Amino acid sequence: MPFVPHTPEETQEMLACIGVDSLDNLFACIPAGMRPKHFNLPDGLSEYESCSRLEDMAGRNKHPSISFMGGGFYDHSIPKAVDALSGRGEFLTAYTPYQAEAAQGTLQAIFEYQTVVTRLMGMDVANASVYDAGSALFEAAMMAARATGRTRFVLDEGVNPLYRSMLNTLTANLSMKILTIKRDKTGLPDLNALNGAIDGQTAAVMVQNPTFFGNVLDYTDLFQQAKTVGALSVLCVYPVMQAVLKTPGEMRADIAVADGQSVGQPLNFGGPYLGMMACSKALIRQLPGRIAGRTVDLEGKTGYVLTLQAREQHIRRAKATSNICSNQALCALRSLIHISLLGPEGLIKTAERSLELSRYAEAKLCALPGVTRLNNAPFGNELALRLPGPAKDFYASLAREGIIAGTLPGHWYEGEENTLLVACTEKNTESQIDRFAAALKMRIKP
């Protein structure tokens, strides 16, 4: 029996000690009428057979030879040391660090992770992570609602549509009003409309940088406007680009969130990633989830503990800041190790190479007949293009050749049927872009 170590003799001895004569009798408390109607599961397999089954399934996925997919999830290179270190059983098979003396490794790592997040975002404090950026956005909204006593939100359409859709689902049974501000005709945030929508009833304005369409903005004025009417500002960012872009702190955001996928997590078909959350010190008691703090032991030696736990569900129950319990500790550790390995220079070079390639792509692709940029505003490593015809037709045709052209915003935005988002990371190359441009050119009718 896999993973059950008992010998038949031991089982008998243990049953005798308990005073029952069979394993079945341990379950005598379950009435006959409540027994399973059936339990038709397959027979167990050997380890080799189990692995083969999964290898077969993995083999039924087809990997594109070239991909420019982004849409909030980016294929950046991950140093192998990240896997080697985070895969150590000492990290992997530990529980939540409730017994601090026996969990200093995890606790110090959380403390260092919090430091990395605050330095990346230019904010005061951070928590130990939530599930992903979408849940971070939801938690940020809940923070703002509690801090302001208000329930109305101004949400820009340039925030990732997946996160916005999560926010709508998760708040559906609450008395919150989310006003989504439509992008302008070129796919940029409509700053006038955003400004106009913020009033004394607004709990928070929520925007993203770079936007889903890849544009880079400075929201300082918008956040200032929010502040004057007592509303908070929430900014969703992209950690890799944050190595070079103006920080949420520099823009005076109150809460910053991000998906930590791009720093140390494989794409993994959607997870696990991590939601990074940071805020100003004034909001610390509204922050959900675990937080590690530095202290001393009774001999004065430095150590770390989970702190401010009175905010959390296991103490405050129905009045907790959130219901979150498990977070993304191992993913946060991966992000910490990844960022430590790269250092400031590695992070900046990664961002710059991604920017550089996306500019190369701009030059090559916009040279094709009928291909233009959606707008001429500054952009990061993701480029919004207008194609001469329905983007999905080009996309499907290129996919058959093993080229994933990017992401189609038309899936979520009306009127963007001809738009294609092309993302580059340092893992792409100029020659891939050349191949893509040539393949696209062949498909454009003169």
Place this chain on the structure above:
Amino acid sequence: MKTIFAQSSSGRKGVIPAKPERTAEDMLPKYLLRRTPPRMPQVSELDVVRHFTALSRKNYNIDNNFYPLGSCTMKYNPKFMEYAASLPGFALMHPLLAQQPGGESMTQGSLEVIHETERLLAEVTGMAAFSLQPMAGAQGELTGALLIAAYHKHKGNKKSKIICPDSAHGTNPATAALAGYEVINIASKDGVLDPQILGNALDDSVAALMMTCPNTLGLFEKHLPELVEKLRASDALLYYDGANFNAIMGRMRVGDVGFDVVHLNLHKTMGTPHGGGGPGSGPVGVSERLVPFLPGPCVYKKTDGSFALQDNLPLSIGRVTPFYGHFGVFIKALAYMLRLGGHGLARASDFAVLNANYMRKRLERVLEIPYNEICMHEFVASASAYETHGVKALDIAKALLERGYHAPTVYFPLIIKECLMFEPTETENKATLDKFCDDLIEILEQAEKNPENLRAAPVNLPVRRLDETKAAREMVLVDEV
């Protein structure tokens, strides 16, 4: 130990993944750029490897330590599951690919993993359908509460309350509140829920009862059929918190006995590692009447045997995750279920219950066991008798750490004084349990003879007891180096 920031030397390089020719200033206007580079550690790769290896050695973990942490199911995490999750064929898949033109045909293997895992979980639990999308147990609970809300709204029911027993996990009332419900707490009687007490709390405004079975005292809820009947009569739904599911695989299916919603913690029952606090995976299963409300998109099998995504689900509560939850976690659960099979899963529960009862019997002479009857996969004991020696449950926990064991859960459930909650799991052998019990018995003898030793424990770990009050008052939450 120094932080990674304290080891930084200006100009020392780690891993530089790219060599761009242009700088950010070349490519973007200055007003969009950060004023100073992020102050990240400047260390070598070897510095990083040494630092995190040293940190890892300051952790207790299943690979090194017996971990009888009640309600947390710290069983062995089989190593082959890590291999399965790391297969490049899975790990490199982009979350948006399946929904792009031509994407379904490129992601058949991953879609099959989802379909197969959901199918097996439905059979294990007896639910009509499963969704793997919730990213952890608490998000599974929230998804469940939203499903309950959508069901009542669709029926035109006006329901504003959710009932939670006093023994519930803290996430239950927190979830109900987060989903917009008023939380009604009810007391247990003789360690279990009482139909009379439930009846008194039930009225037309109750949307659901959230419970777990066996409950957090490790006791089977013997009045379950009556509870189900009462709830049905007022169109309230029954929610099952799967935290304790490791007790009953193959012995009871929650769908068969009338539960409407269940979340499982795959990082407990299905042996996926906890990672120092996550990532988990909290799939949610539903009875037939809640299927239309499940989060979207969902994966189905076409008549030709291929797999496809359905996103046109008019009654769905919507999206709870970027794509389909923690694929990298639930694929390990699939590996586990394939390896164990139905027989192996049922045996896992049998031996989890055997181990818990064996420990209970071995410890009943030294610890008060408030409900000293056959328990399920865990049991609670009270150390209040040792308070006369000035020894608290926490001191016993720390003394166990000193001997190389992770402590049991302390001070939960809240309804037992000086509570210690033991869950040995099925993967521990008799010798480990015996040694642990012998050591605990010796610790409890010490509690009477030399209580100051327990109050001073632990002395042999990387740190002694830490000043939590100082941490909370001073709030040093980031490194200032």
Place this chain on the structure above:
Amino acid sequence: MNIPADLKYVDTHEWLRLEGEIATIGITEFAQEQLGDITFVELPAVGTHLSAQQSMGAVESVKAASDLYSPVSGIVLEINTALESSPELVNNEPYTGGWMIRVKCTTPPQGLLSAGEYAKLL
């Protein structure tokens, strides 16, 4: 257990000192002992209208959090800002330096306990 005779009490373990229509409110020695080392005190803003038995804030210790209930109906005139940086005052001087809020009562307080009556509850 110190239960000053010149104060009034409620069964949720708050004390109050009445001077005309002004009430000074804090938590009792028993309450602070039950909570342990207090790490944070959340108080209502000056100008808040409170009604009797309504939650007016919370006190947190490392392992517990407890709501504060207003023993009277009235308007918050002043809060003890010293508690922001020194929450331990509630532990060390619950009846003096650890006071929490000053309220102008809008209706005469009702159902208050004397020191003797409160002592019987403990």
